[in-house]
Amino acid sequence: MTKLSVNVNKIATLRNSRGGNVPNLIKVAQDIEEFGAQGITIHPRPDERHITYQDARDLKKVVTTEFNIEGNPIPKFMELVLELKPTQVTLVPDGVDAITSNAGWDTITHMDFLKEIIQTFKSNGIRTSIFVDPDLKMIQGAALTGANRIELYTESYAIAYANGNKTGITPFVEAAKAAHELGMGINAGHDLSLDNIQFFKESVPNLLEVSIGHALISESLYLGLENVINMYINKLK
């Protein structure tokens, strides 16, 4: 079975757009767990434009499933993760001004840096994962850093699938096989959706976890809209 970890960044984005506490991030995370998701993912960015560092602390107190914190291991991120000791930390090489994550690690160039960071987290009992493109050299590099898992950066697959090109899955299948042979667990995420998740799951072996946020929250709006509009109409009769 592949675990579903729901990324709640978008809930915080919506809340922050008005100030106040609607929607209530903590309540939404608790509901997501109650509805069956097996994990909660957050990606606090340095500018705290969606998830704040305080959100991370508040979520740590209530999350009962797997808590996954993603981000670039700058000093303040390192301090936060070491303070909270989530189930898993996923290292993502995102620039401060990036709209969203847009690349995996170059695990060869950054090998020494990653080795040290991973050792620090592992010695604190935190499972480690590295965000990587489905590139065999990068997968081999990830194994040499000592990371427990990789998270395959799935944007290229999502774009290819949306364009009707199923061969976009091939590098992910090869990357997953290599990672498994090298003793690492396999996670995946970015732009996965109700449309493309089943083919990904059926094709990629040994997939332990997917983290999904943007599409999942958007789909929840679409799928809930009719119900809510009818509830308003009934109250306005």
Ligand SMILES: CC(=O)[C@@H](O)[C@H](O)COP(=O)(O)O
């Ligand atoms: C690593 C990854 O792909 C996700 O964390 C994604 O970047 C979500 O971050 P945003 O919600 O800031 O786009």
Ligand SMILES: NCC(=O)COP(=O)(O)O
């Ligand atoms: N690690 C990927 C993630 O948490 C969610 O990415 P997305 O579904 O918001 O693109």
